[in-house]
Every structure is written in C-alpha cells, then in structure tokens.
Amino acid sequence: MTPIVSIQNLTKTYKSGLQALKPVSLDIRPGEIFALLGPNGAGKTTLISIICGIVTPTSGTVIADGHDIQKEFRDARMKIGLVPQELTTDRFETVWNTVRFSRGLFGRAPDAAFLEKVLRDLTLWDKRNDLLQTLSGGMKRRVMIAKALSHEPSILFLDEPTAGVDVELRRDMWALVRRLRDDGVTIILTTHYIDEAEEMADRIGVINKGELILVEEKATLIKKLGKKQLTLVLQEPMTAVPAELAEWNLALKDGGHELEYTFDANAERKGIASLLRRVTDLNIGFRDVHTTQSSLEDIFVSLVSERGRA
Amino acid sequence: MNAPSFNAHGVWAIYRFELGRWFRTIWQSVATPVITTSLYFVVFGTAIGSRMGDIEGVSYGAYIVPGLIMLTVFTESIFNAAFGIYFPKFTGTIYELLSAPVSAFEAVLAYVGAAVTKSVVLGLVILGTASLIVPVHIEHPLAMLTFLILIAATFCLFGFIIGVLSNNFEQMQVVPMLVVTPLTFLGGAFYSINMLPQFWQNVAHFNPVVYLISGFRWSFFGKGDVAIEISLAATFAMFLICLGVVAWIFKTGYRLKN
Numbered sequence: 001m002t003p004i005v006s007i008q009n010l011t012k013t014y015k016s017g018l019q020a021l022k023p024v025s026l027d028i029r030p031g032e033i034f035a036l037l038g039p040n041g042a043g044k045t046t047l048i049s050i051i052c053g054i055v056t057p058t059s060g061t062v063i064a065d066g067h068d069i070q071k072e073f074r075d076a077r078m079k080i081g082l083v084p085q086e087l088t089t090d091r092f093e094t095v096w097n098t099v100r101f102s103r104g105l106f107g108r109a110p111d112a113a114f115l116e117k118v119l120r121d122l123t124l125w126d127k128r129n130d131l132l133q134t135l136s137g138g139m140k141r142r143v144m145i146a147k148a149l150s151h152e153p154s155i156l157f158l159d160e161p162t163a164g165v166d167v168e169l170r171r172d173m174w175a176l177v178r179r180l181r182d183d184g185v186t187i188i189l190t191t192h193y194i195d196e197a198e199e200m201a202d203r204i205g206v207i208n209k210g211e212l213i214l215v216e217e218k219a220t221l222i223k224k225l226g227k228k229q230l231t232l233v234l235q236e237p238m239t240a241v242p243a244e245l246a247e248w249n250l251a252l253k254d255g256g257h258e259l260e261y262t263f264d265a266n267a268e269r270k271g272i273a274s275l276l277r278r279v280t281d282l283n284i285g286f287r288d289v290h291t292t293q294s295s296l297e298d299i300f301v302s303l304v305s306e307r308g309r310a
Numbered sequence: 311m312n313a314p315s316f317n318a319h320g321v322w323a324i325y326r327f328e329l330g331r332w333f334r335t336i337w338q339s340v341a342t343p344v345i346t347t348s349l350y351f352v353v354f355g356t357a358i359g360s361r362m363g364d365i366e367g368v369s370y371g372a373y374i375v376p377g378l379i380m381l382t383v384f385t386e387s388i389f390n391a392a393f394g395i396y397f398p399k400f401t402g403t404i405y406e407l408l409s410a411p412v413s414a415f416e417a418v419l420a421y422v423g424a425a426v427t428k429s430v431v432l433g434l435v436i437l438g439t440a441s442l443i444v445p446v447h448i449e450h451p452l453a454m455l456t457f458l459i460l461i462a463a464t465f466c467l468f469g470f471i472i473g474v475l476s477n478n479f480e481q482m483q484v485v486p487m488l489v490v491t492p493l494t495f496l497g498g499a500f501y502s503i504n505m506l507p508q509f510w511q512n513v514a515h516f517n518p519v520v521y522l523i524s525g526f527r528w529s530f531f532g533k534g535d536v537a538i539e540i541s542l543a544a545t546f547a548m549f550l551i552c553l554g555v556v557a558w559i560f561k562t563g564y565r566l567k568n
Contacts, residue, residue, distance in 0.1 A: 075312055077410060080409070092334065101323050103319075104319045104323025105320045105323045147406070
C-alpha cells in the first residue's frame with residue numbers, strides 16, 4: 001500500500017544547536033489514525049510543523065499524498081489540514097468569516113454549502129455569526145478543526161486535540177475523529193493522553209528526544225510489550241517462594257500474603273494452568289486469584305524510561 | 311485536484327480579510343488622519359499660510375497639500391502593513407499562513423496590496439478634504455496616482471519589514487515616530503528645500519523622502535525640488551530595495567518560521 005505520508009531521514013537542528021529531530025523515517029497509511037506519543041520536548045510538534053511547512057527541516061524529505069512538501073509545496077499543503085496545539089484565533093472575527101478565510105487561503109473556491117456542512121458536523125452552525133472571542137474554549141477548539149477541514153484535506157494533523165478540554169468534549173472529539181476517518185481522512189495526532197491513543201489509534205509511534213523509537217499496531221504493541229500478572233492471595237503467608245515453584249519465577253508480595261506471577265501477554269511460557277496445578281499439588285491454599293494487564297501508559301513509560309537509561 | 315500555479319483564492323482571502331479588519335474600524339481609521347491633516351491645513355495653510363507669500367507661484371496652502379498627503383501615506387502605510395503581519399505573529403495565527411499553499415509573492419501581494427489600498431484611499435480622502443479648504447489643481451493626475459500608489463507600496467513594504475522585525479507593539483511605533491516623521495518634516499513637506507541655506511540644501515539631498523515628496527508635488531504643480539526623472543528613479547529604487555528585503559524574508563523565513 002502506498003503511504004499517504006512518507007517521511008525519510010528527516011532531521012531538524014535549531015540554530016541554538018538543539019537537535020529536535022534525529023533522522024526520522026515513517027510511513028503513514030491512508031485512512032488510518034496514527035497517534036504520535038512522546039513526552040514534552042520529544043519532537044512531536046517539530047515533526048508535525050515540518051510536514052505542514054511551519055518549520056524548515058535541516059535534511060530529509062517528506063512526501064504528502066504524492067507531493068514533496070518542499071518542491072511541490074502547493075499540492076502538498078492543499079492536502080494537509082492542521083489543528084495546532086494552541087487556541088490561536090482572530091478574536092474579532094466571526095466563526096463563518098474565519099472558516100471562509102481558511103478555505104480561500106488554501107486555494108479553494110468558495111463553497112458555502114460545504115462550509116455549512118462542516119459547521120453543522122461540528123455543532124457550530126448556530127454560532128456561525130458569533131465573534132470568536134465570545135466562544136468557550138471547547139467551541140474555539142471546534143472552530144480550529146473547522147478551519148483545518150475547510151479546504152477538504154485528505155490528511156489531518158491534530159496536535160494535542162483535547163488538551164485542556166473537559167471529559168465530555170473529549171469524548172465528542174474522539175467521535176468526531178472517528179467520523180473523519182470513516183470519511184476517508186487520514187489522521188495523525190499527537191497526544192499526552194495515553195488513553196486517547198489507546199481509544200482511537202490504529203497505530204502508535206513513540207518519539208523520545210527526537211528519535212522515533214517505536215512504530216507498531218496498537219493491538220500488537222500491547223500484545224508484544226504488555227505484561228500480564230497473575231496474583232494469588234494466599235490463605236497463609238509465606239516467608240519464601242517454595243523451590244518447587246522456581247521455574248515460574250514468582251515474587252512474594254504484601255508481606256508474603258501474595259504470590260505474583262508475571263508473564264508476557266503473548267507468551268505464557270509456563271502457563272497459568274500448570275502453575276495452579278502445581279500450587280494445588282503443594283497444598284498451598286489461596287483465597288483469591290486476579291490478573292492485570294499493563295496499559296499503553298505502562299508500556300509508554302517503560303519505553304521512554306528504558307531509552308532514558310540507555 | 312492539482313494546485314494552481316497562482317493561488318488567487320488565497321490572495322483574495324488575505325486581501326479581503328485585511329480590508330475587513332480595516333472596515334471594522336473604518337471611522338477611526340479614516341477620521342483620525344483626516345482630522346489631523348485638516349488641522350495642519352487650518353494651522354499651516356490658513357493661519358500661517360495667509361502670512362506667507364506664494365512658493366514658486368503656488369499659494370502656500372495649496373503647496374503643502376502633496377506634502378501633507380505624503381505625511382499621512384507614509385505613516386499609515388507603515389502602520390497598516392506592520393500591523394497586518396505583526397498581529398498574526400502576536401496572536402499565533404501566522405501558523406495558518408505558513409502552512410497554506412501561498413507563495414512569498416502571493417502573501418506580499420495580498421498583505422501589501424490591502425495596506426496599499428487603505429493608504430491610497432486615505433490619500434484620496436485627504437486630497438478631497440484639502441480641496442474643500444484650499445484650491446487644489448492637479449497638473450498630472452495620472453502621474454499623481456502613479457506616485458501615490460508606488461510610494462504607498464514602498465512604505466507598505468517597509469512597514470511589512472518593520473512588522474516582521476518587531477517584537478512588540480512599541481517597536482512598531484519606533485521607526486514611524488522617530489525616523490519617518492522627522493524625515494518627512496525635513497523632506498520638504500511644508501516648504502521647498504530651495505528655501506534652505508545652501509549647506510542644508512546639500513544635506514537635504516541625503517534625505518530619501520525629499521525625492522518622494524518632490525515627485526509627488528511635481529504631479530500637482532509641474533515643478534519640484536529635484537528633477538522628476540530623479541524623483542521617479544529614487545522612488546523605484548526604494549520600492550525595489552524594500553521588495554527585495556521582503557522577498558528575502560519570505561524565502562528564508564527570517565523571523566517568521568524556525
């Protein structure tokens with residue numbers, strides 16, 4: 001499948017000497033929701049800003065929907081919509097005027113019917129004649145999205161789309177992003193909220209200190225890097241793990257009241273069933289059993305901290 | 311759909327957006343310079359001018375009309391263009407311009423075109439106001455319009471540069487207040503530099519504003535402080551220098567993008 005965005009050896013070193021991006025290569029598939037995760041200063045916004053033309057790369061190439069972002073900037077940029085992190089709006093403009101302005105700026109002929117559809121989809125139609133300065137933060141965020149969609153882009157960048165919005169609006173945004181994807185728009189989002197990526201993304205990229213350290217299908221990532229834990233709550237506390245259970249590499253927790261078995265989600269090497277059989281054979285009584293699975297957040301923290309130590 | 315080689319919709323969008331901002335405060339935008347200029351006419355043209363003789367066969371009141379129009383055009387052009395580009399930088403909305411399929415030429419055409427429109431309209435409004443107070447005769451109307459548009463464009467480009475370089479609103483005021491206005495006053499807005507002692511006449515020729523005002527005044531009265539060809543050449547040269555700097559700013563992204 002031909003990627004809709006192809007990034008090859010992209011680097012950015014600012015005048016200050018800060019290397020914001022080490023050589024980054026990444027392909028985004030058409031129609032997917034790609035979440036770019038990373039801590040503050042990891043290079044997420046720099047990467048997006050380069051693709052959108054706001055920051056000049058030091059080296060490397062980006063092809064957006066078949067067009068080089070530098071050599072064919074007009075064609076490339078017409079395909080791209082950007083919702084920046086900051087709520088930057090012209091306070092004294094109306095919703096309608098600012099969205100109409102964006103459509104024209106991106107080289108599209110006026111199309112009132114299309115803009116009406118965009119505003120209705122974002123529940124902004126009733127606010128079309130309101131000045132932006134009178135809107136709530138959530139509404140302004142919707143206006144930013146409407147502006148980005150006004151020229152019918154096939155690629156949409158959402159830089160921290162739900163930063164500072166309440167839970168209800170966040171859910172609305174997620175639903176909106178899914179609708180856009182269903183309409184054929186490829187979505188690349190950066191987020192601090194792991195649950196947001198977990199909820200929406202098809203694939204996940206983790207960037208840290210300007211380096212793309214991992215790109216993986218979300219489900220595969222959780223399966224591959226996720227850990228599962230089985231905890232046996234014992235009837236009688238233990239002082240040490242019996243030698244007969246050594247092959248499961250168990251840990252004693254809670255002052256000897258719990259036996260904890262950690263295993264890879266996709267590789268139950270020793271098997272839960274065999275462990276439970278052995279425990280029963282050894283007459284080790286337990287009152288309760290429960291399992292936990294590591295979340296994307298755990299994986300992310302683990303990846304970033306591992307890299308930090310390296 | 312491939313992008314057109316010239317983003318006419320983009321240029322029109324910026325142009326209309328900028329004029330829309332102007333129209334929101336049209337009365338303040340027009341009334342302030344008109345009232346200020348009218349006061350100049352009352353004080354210099356009528357009160358003081360009535361005690362002065364003609365200058366090169368032109369009544370003093372009429373003689374200062376081109377200079378006063380230029381004074382307003384200079385300051386308004388700089389302010390409008392500087393504000394036009396500084397405001398998006400200040401609010402952060404510049405991201406949209408930088409990420410749009412708009413070339414450097416198109417952006418300058420739109421922003422400077424809007425600022426020039428405002429300045430030319432203001433210049434013509436002041437001309438109309440002046441003609442109500444003093445008799446104004448324009449000997450070369452086409453040349454007058456050409457000079458007006460060219461000079462407005464030059465100072466709009468200059469203002470655009472100031473807007474890009476400014477870090478705050480105060481810095482935007484520095485050049486118009488401390489450089490352009492004094493140079494205009496010393497550039498023959500209210501007098502002919504031929505009225506100065508020879509030494510100061512020589513010094514005045516280093517003031518670029520002299521050539522602009524002289525050329526504009528020539529279009530009214532058929533005579534100026536310097537030859538019309540030199541005025542025209544100097545005006546074009548200033549225009550091209552400012553255009554070159556603005557083109558370089560967009561090409562390199564200097565102070566616009568990282």
